[in-house]
Amino acid sequence: MKTIIDPEACISCGLCIQTCPDIYEWGSDNLAKVKVDVVPPESEECVREAADNCPTDAISVEP
Ligand code: SF4
Numbered sequence: 001m002k003t004i005i006d007p008e009a010c011i012s013c014g015l016c017i018q019t020c021p022d023i024y025e026w027g028s029d030n031l032a033k034v035k036v037d038v039v040p041p042e043s044e045e046c047v048r049e050a051a052d053n054c055p056t057d058a059i060s061v062e063p
Pocket residue numbers: 005009010011012013014015016017031032053054055056057058059
């Protein structure tokens with residue numbers, strides 16, 4: 001699984017970083033960014049949760 005954040009849509013609420021700190025982090029531009037190339041299996045559930053709960057639907061998930 002891969003996950004992508006649309007920087008145009010992120011409003012820096014921090015929810016994804018709270019939900020899935022192994023996968024998302026703050027970038028130097030104060031927007032959330034993805035810190036892994038491939039999501040490890042044990043983090044797939046929290047990535048789905050983060051994508052579902054992002055208030056601006058900025059997070060996408062690819063199989
Ligand atoms: S949950 Fe969405 S809007 Fe909030 S920091 Fe993460 S990507 Fe940005």
